[in-house]
Amino acid sequence: MEQQMIPKKTFAVMGALDGFSGILQVFAATYLGGSILILLGQAAIPISMVISSIWLHTQYTNSQYFGAGIVTFGLIIVLGPNLSLAASNLQAIDFLDLETSNSFAWALVMILSCIPMCLSSVYKEKHLGEAEMDAIYLNGWVAIYQFIICLPLTIPIAMLGSPSVSPSELPSNLWNGFRCYLGHNSIYEEPYPDDCSRAPVYVTIYLFFNILYNILIIFILKFGSSNILYLAMTIMVPLGNVAFTFPFMPGHEPLASKDIFGLILIMLGLFVYRFFGELISKTMRSTRAQLFQECFDDEDILKRRTGEHSSELTEALIASSEPNERDIRVVQI
Known part of the structure; x- marks a missing residue:
């Protein structure tokens, strides 16, 4: 098959980019709240x-810029209070305070994680356009290389964590984590004892949706583009706020009207970005075709009318050129 002819280094590059992005996001998610992560x-x-304009030489239409602007406006409406809070927190940062400065640093890490993530998406978009490839096949190989590349990175990453884990403690730490996934506690001392009784359910559900999520991303990149992917993912902003209204979510709060209005604007922006330009083009083509047909019909009518007038004129000329009886008598005399 064509997909089996693709060099495995292609999947390795995808796995490396996804792995680096995922590691940075996991660190940021540990120290930042859910709403600021989405932002x-x-x-x-x-x-x-x-990246698409540089690497793929993508050119954007005015409708796409307009759609992206609508999406941005919807995000500002939804995240306005959070932006104000973030600005006030930024002014209050004490860079000598380790925890506060770390929070600010992890926010920068989250933004930096978008670079390898976008590089991976554009890279996948490029190679999906060059060869016919099954989404599950691609996702499987990317996951294998992602695991191989990220496994040795656990040593420096564990040492950077809080609390840090030394290389000698890492094997037991990983083993205890696996036991927790199976529902067995390993730490019983206060202040943070294990509570792994529901871990198998929660982790398995997460893995299922994560696999489904990655497969759907491949389909979006295959039949769309990386720009459509990330514009569509902005829907997570208002939907994330909706999710935080559920009572079982930590820090839940009621749904605000700005979330509903922001969701409508984001959906409108996505529609404008994806379909408005095509609708305008189709409408203009249809209008031009209709005008051309009307002109053709008018020309046909004009030809028929001109033909009728020409026939009448010809008959009149013939009639005028034929001698009448008076002329004949004159000639005879």
Whole structure:
């Protein structure tokens, strides 16, 4: 098959980019709240557009810029209070305070994670356009190389964590994590004892949706583009706020009207970006075709009318050229 002829280094590059992006996002998610994570993740939109224009030489229409602007406006409406809070927090940062400065640093890490993520998406888009490839086949090989590349990175990453884990403690730490996935506690001491009773359910559900999510991303890149992918992912902003209204979510709060209005604007922006230009083009083509047909019909009518007038004129000329009886008598005399 054609997909089996693709060099495995292609999947290795995809796995490396996805792995680096995932590691940075896991670190950021540990120290940042859910709403700010969703906000910072929207940096992927301009980053993706810049990378696509440089690498794939993508050119954008006015309707696409307009659609992206509507999406941005919807995000500002939804995240306005969060932006104000983030600005006030930024002014209050004490860079000598380790925890506060770390929070600011992890926000930058989250933004930086969008760079390898967008590079991976554009790279996949490029190679999906060059060869016919099954989404599950691609996702499987990318996952294998992602695991191979990220496994040795666990050593420095564990040492950077809080609390840090030394290389000698890493094997037991990984083993205890696996036991927790199976539902067995390993730490019983206060203040943070294990509670792994529901871990198998939650982790398995996460893995299922994560695999489904990655497969759907491949389909979007295959039949769309990386720009459409990240514009579509902006829907997570208002939907994330909806999810935080559920009572079982940590820090849940009621749904605000701005979330509903922002969701409508984001959906409108996505429609304008994806379909408005095509609708305008189709409408203009249809209008030109209709005008051409009307002109053709008018020309045909004009030809028929001209033909009728020409026939009448010809008959009149013939009639005028034929001698009448008076002329004949004159000639005879």
